[in-house]
Amino acid sequence: MSQTDKLIICVCPTGSWLTKEKHPNVPLQPEEIAAEVHRCWNEGASIVHIHCRDRAGNATSDPKVFAEADRLIREKGCDIIIQHSTSPGRGPGQVARSDLENVPEGLLFSAVNRGLEAVEPSPEMASLDIGVSVLAGEPERLFLWTRAFGEKAARIFRDRGIKPELEVYTVGGLVEVEHLIQKGLLTKPYWISFCMGMERTIENVTPFSPRNLMHLVEQLPPDALFTTLGIGPTETRAVTQSMLLGGHARVGFEDNPYYAKGLLAKSNAELVARVARIGADLGRQVCTPQEARALLGIPPLQA
Secondary structure (H helix, E strand, O other), rough: OOOOOOOOEEEOOOOOOOOOOOOOOOOOOOOHHHHOOOOHHOOOEEEHHHHHHHHOOEEEHHHHHHHHHHHHEEEHHOOOEEEOOOOOOOOOEEEEEOOOOOOOOEEEEHHHHHHHHHOOOOOEEEEEOOEEEEEEOOEEEEEEOOHHHHHHHHHHHHHHHHHHEEEEOOOHHHHHHHHHOOOOOOOOOOOEEEOOOOOOOEEEOOOOOOOHHHHHOOOOOEEEEEEEEEEEHHHHHHHHHHHHHHOOOEEEEOOOOOOEEEEEEEOHHHHHHHHHHHHHHHHEOOOOOHHHHHHHHOOOOOO
């Protein structure tokens, strides 16, 4: 594992599920996303993890919508690292009912390949989810992020010069990361995101606890940098421990729209400001986007 006193803060301002009914300040359209990203950048965020929505508010992988959000962010003079989510959208064509033999009728498959449409605008970074995931509910929804899919996505990222954010949900996910390393599909330093606290909605993932996060960190490959996200009430505890262990932090409305129990955060920028303040108290100096690029092996942003 690589260590640094610098702190990279990633913000995810939107996600796929939060609605205006749940939080009136969640940014859904490109104009809103760009304005919110600019505020977060001013508070110390050096990476933005972008999910997009269509005009009806449904999560989308439409590359035109992502490109519009990117353009509006840059027009504000914001040099934040732009990272696209490749999670498939929720609109037509994104979900396919199972027609496989002996699979329950109520099971849906997510068309994960459609999520890769989000890399067509060639962002600096993009998410690469590791491992098959099952979204709990009625019906259950299966995300086939298999080994073959991981290899395919990693090749696309490599060919386009996109830095992958490797989203890991279990110790087994690190086995798959090592597989991609051995295949020569990843470039040092590896950027690994531990996704914790998702057990209420996704089956067979790792709950957050100090011991669980420490165990994951102990399994990291050499030349890896890591960040941590915690869903819901685990967010602040997870990212604080991540910083204590030499890692980095992700916050935002995708992970937790609350500032405290029962109190909605006013904005994503308020969550970024808090983690920047905690980081400073722990002796971690917040990275500028250009410093983060240097740490991650991403070329400098061209004017």
